Amino acid sequence: MVRAATDGRYPVRVSGPLAGLVHEFRLELIGQGFTPRTAQGHAYVLAHLSRWLEQEGAAPAEL
DSSP: OEEEEOSSSOOEEEESTTGGGHHHHHHHHHHTTOOHHHHHHHHHHHHHHHHHHHHHTOOGGGO
């Protein structure tokens, strides 16, 4: 599964086991006072983690 989260200019494509969480993750960060740009940066980190989990064959619960 591949999902995308965006602030309009910088889409984040997420694949792997965390792909379904990226949009809600960004919204939660923005709701906590992070700027959209900062939340987008954290979404890139989530995307990297999700790809790594997929590559390793690991589930999020194994972290």
